[in-house]
Amino acid sequence: MKVGRFTAVLAACGYGFLLSPLLLVCLLSFSADDYLTFPPSGWSLRWFGALVANGAMLQAARTSLLLASVVTLLALAAGLPAALAVARGWVPGAVAALLSAPLLLPTLVLGLALLMALQPLALVATWPGLALAHIVVVLPFVVRIMTTALSALPAELEAAAATLGASPLRVFWRVTLPLAAPGAIAAATLAFLVSFDEVVISLFLVGPRLTTLSVALFRYTESRTDPLVAALAVALIAVTVVVVLTVDRLVGFTRTIGRT
Amino acid sequence: MSRRQAGWLLCLPALALLTLAFLWPMAILARMSLNETSESGMLVETVSTATYVKLAEDAFTWQVTRDSLVLSAGCATSALLLAYPMALFLFRTRSRWRNLLAIAAIAPLLVSGTGRVIGWLAILGDGGMVNAALHAIGLPTQHLINNWTGVRIGLTESVMPYTVLALLAGFGRLDPRLEEAAATLGARPLRAFWRVTFPLTLPAVSAGWLLAFVLAISAFVTPHLMGGGRVFVLATEIYDAATQTLDWPAAAALSIYALVLLLVLMLAHGTLSRRAAA
């Protein structure tokens, strides 16, 4: 079907609106000015230099990377078996609903609830506390993507493997798991990115000695607007773009996302 | 072992995590909303509805509720208007750039919300791109951030990718042959769209609007940063009560109130769209 010129023009306007902030952030991260002004009076890499020299930011970046990795692994370990049970209909529908329930809740409310629950246990501003909070946010994504991926497998493939002599466990290892691998990679990617970018819940649960990069960026933006935040945002975008493009090359990320 | 038992066993780790970090904290939150804060700001352990009563008697609560609803409805509507042509374009195009354009439409989702706010500050700030353009043609500075205008613009952009996704999911069930059939029956392209395609996309439009609305009313980062402390919505009120005034019972009661409000709105939307479909 043909795309009308009218539709194309309106779509271009939508894209312009949607992508202009990202474009401006990228441009102004190369500003030579002391403030976020447009057009900048000159171009330089000074703010990237300032970023690399900022010890607190680097520490927060290390925390965020480690946290996102741990959270991804744990969420996959817990989410994959659950997704299998949901996809096969081995558990009541209420369980599936419960597994995606945290998605429906405003993260602000969830963050507040976690603060009130973890404070008495002295788990605020600790690794276990932060990891637990992030897993709850990430788990519904993992379960949903994996459930979709597993449900999309033709049931007859597993039946065929069984008639060829494969026991249920071997059917899972040799047929189900390899075919669900693209879904698992997509789920892991999304889990990593969601945890890495999570800011609202973390706001309640970080402390002076343990903070994440996205919280540091938020706090910095609250108080000052110089191109350092733009440089930091660009660094975050660069990480995301590299991850997404790599995974898309490998397994077709957009298709997997589109199906959830 | 039966399939049921195997199913529960497989779900056990996930359910344990959810209980620990979701169900239990939500119970604590609900319990906290029944406590009171004394005149001196001390937490008083009790079971009463005093905090709720205090909120209900405060005219500011109703003002914030109305502002939040109006803001979210407006943002959802403008996000939908902007996203619809994008989704239609992505659905129809056979361009080899389609995949890249699809990624571009949802890419902002994968970029931290704070990063996008910074972009808007650079566009809308007093020294930003828009005011630079205004100055160039001799117009005075317009204040576009730290007020409702900035929040409206930022929030619209922040929910747009979800709207595109929701619309695309709805369009996926649309048969492209229908419009071709309308054309063979003599309908001009715009008429074919208006009489055939558009009515069939209404369920997707409705679902996309609700999603955008729910996300907008739940949003915190954009109203907080773009509003610069001068824009008050439910989310910023909850945050301030929890972290500035340290009135936890009030923060908890406001949270429960916001959740009930969301639930009622979603149920109302469900009933309305079912009635429209019937």
Next chain:
Amino acid sequence: MTHLVLEGLTRAYGGRPVVQGVSLSVERGSLLALLGPSGCGKTTTLRMVAGLEAPDAGRILVEGRDVTPLAPHRRRMGVVFQSYALFPHMTAAANVAFGLEMHGVPRGERVRRAAEALTLVGLADHAQKRPRQLSGGQQQRVALARALAIEPDVLLLDEPLSALDAKLREELRSEMRAIQQRVGATSVFVTHDQAEALAMADMVAVMDQGRIAQLGTPEDVFERPRTPFVATFVGRSARFAGQAEGGAVRAGGMAIHAAGLPATGAVEVFVRPHRIRVLADGDTAENALDGTIAAIDYTGEVAQLQVDTPVGRVPVDVATADGAWRARQPGQPIRLGWRATDTIWFAA
């Protein structure tokens, strides 16, 4: 020698009976077709034999051994699925070798036997291709090779040709039959296509609403249907109702002669188009009907005529090479005849 026996297989879904007391036996090395319209329970029957569905009642015996309680992977039944169900992440060769690996065949022998199976179906050159790089017909052959490679006790085929286009279907039909006979695999074949069943099977079981309506050779089923359902479902026919009276059927003011009629009672009559001749002037027949040509479908070798007669509309096949054809036109009068023994009747 009897190889596979089904005894009273019964299965219901949510209270709705799908298969009701199906019993039959299949001789070693022969091919049985389960023929019936969609929803008649033929695929469910096949899946119960494969172990993919558990029967509510009844038994499945292979060489006298009860296999009913066995899981599918312990049954050694080769199954060709309607969708082929080829593993998309494995090459054709790996697909075929999969079952051998599961049965503990050592690696070297596995490779050799997989290659043999692929050669058998004429795909030796495509061993290293993935399923999506193969055409529909090639995929079908890989599925057959995969099922045969485990040297199954019984080969089960679920509408294996239905996803192919008409010409390829006929080609593969004879090819599959030849392979099945060469290997000597006892086979059960599910199909809704009567031509396929008649052409390929040694025995045909016609199924209707979960029951076997008739079990017999293809010729039995076609020439001597036992119920009106079988007569209607397998092949075309002229069909009309009448009253038995004095050794003939009274219908539309005519007397239709038939063999072995009861003295009296309502009957339903079928006559196959290929049994009806066009009578030239002066020709006689045990049954003769005057009529008018209503429509002609010219299909090349045969012209299919619809003739309006006193007993209703009658289909007649006329060989176009035959003198009786002479390029007839709709509206022309025509005289039809057939033998009394070719009148198929059922007491109504």
